[in-house]
Amino acid sequence: MSAANGTATKTVETGTLSIGYLEHGAPDGWPVVLSHGFPYDVHAFDEVGRILAQAGARVIVPYTRGFGPTRCLSDETPRSGQQAARGLDIVELIDVLGIKRPILGGFDWGGNASCVAAALWPGQIGGLVSYAGYDIIDVNGQRLPVAPALEKVFWYQHLFQTERGRECLSQHRRDLCRILWSEWSPGWQFDDATFARSANAFENPDFVDVVISCYRHSFGLEAGEMAMQEFEARLAQKPAIAVPAVTIDGTNDPLKPGGTSHHAKMFVGFHEHRVVDAGHNVPQEQPEEFARAVLRVHEQIN
Structure with a gap:
């Protein structure tokens, strides 16, 4: 299997998943793991x-x-999208690949999972680039309403709490996700081919179950895996992140009105906060800025 940019997709097995991934650069280069969000790839x-x-x-x-090609190895494995499971996936991936203390970078779900890994397993992580801010989900806090204007932006999350929402995502996944791309990055002029290349990843048979699980768990309406309870309990305590970190906000992201500069207190090591002219999908809208943030963290740990 090959990616559209010519980079071959590789696979590796952890304890629970067969994970598909792309790799850029020399095998002996300084390590970086970049994690995407929903609904991207x-x-x-x-x-x-x-x-x-x-x-x-x-x-x-x-x-x-x-x-995409990432699959559970067993039919018995819960198709969980909760944050602890996704953070642990990163840690298990770097362990099986033999990667020592990589810089993690991510946005949306990927920023959340990278923050989770950095907070819970700091000894295995070298540094962090997070869009946006301290992106660990406060499940208890999610039970409370926010301003109506922001609740309107979260329409998809509310939809996913219902079985009607599950069916909508299942039947109309590409149309629904394209709406989110446009709403979250209002200044980004992507073409049909760009969206279609990523939308192929939504055809994974576990896509709907994992997405629904993620948003129901984050609203406190789905219990999550028993094996993840200890990790979720630690995350509920809002652990500080001690690894060197750069956080990024996009000026045109309706999901993060006002930005996340107030999260600075959650970073107790080296920390810089940057604001870039972009919507939600900063890595694709402003790749040079995201790369510069990773390079800045690399400077701090070398």
Whole structure:
């Protein structure tokens, strides 16, 4: 299987998943793992990966669970989208690949999972680039309403709490996800081919179950896996992130009105916060800026 940019998709097995991923750069380069969000895929990092590879990095870009070729190894494995499971997926991936203390970078679900991994397993992580801010989900806080204007932006999350929403995502996944791309990045003029290349990843048979699980768990309406309860309990305590970190906001992201500069107190090591002219999908809209943030973290740990 080959990606549209000519990079061959590789696979590796962890304890629970067969994870598909792209790799950029030399095998002996300094390690970076970049994680995408919903509803995107690995191609959000094509240009970021190229820039970092030219700077000497070995860049691993995995398909998150429920996307592309990433599959559960057992039919008995819960198709969970909760944050602890996705954070652990990153840690298990770097362990099986033998990668030592990589810089993690991500946005949306990928930023959330990268923050989870950095907070819970800091000894295995070298640094962090997170869009947006301290992106660990406060499940208890999610039970409370936000301003009506923001609740309107979250329409898809409310839809996914119902079985009608599950069927809508199942039957109209491409149309629904394209609406989200446009709403979340209002200044980004992507073409049909760009969307279609990523939308292929939504045909994973676990896609709907994982997406629905993610948003129901984050609203506190789905219990999640028993094996993840200890991790979720630790995340509920809002652990600080100690690894060197750069956080990014996009000026035109309706999901993050006002930005996340107030999250600075959650970073107790080196931390810089940057604001870029972009919507939600910063790696694809402003790849040079995302790559610069990774390079800044690399400077701090070397």
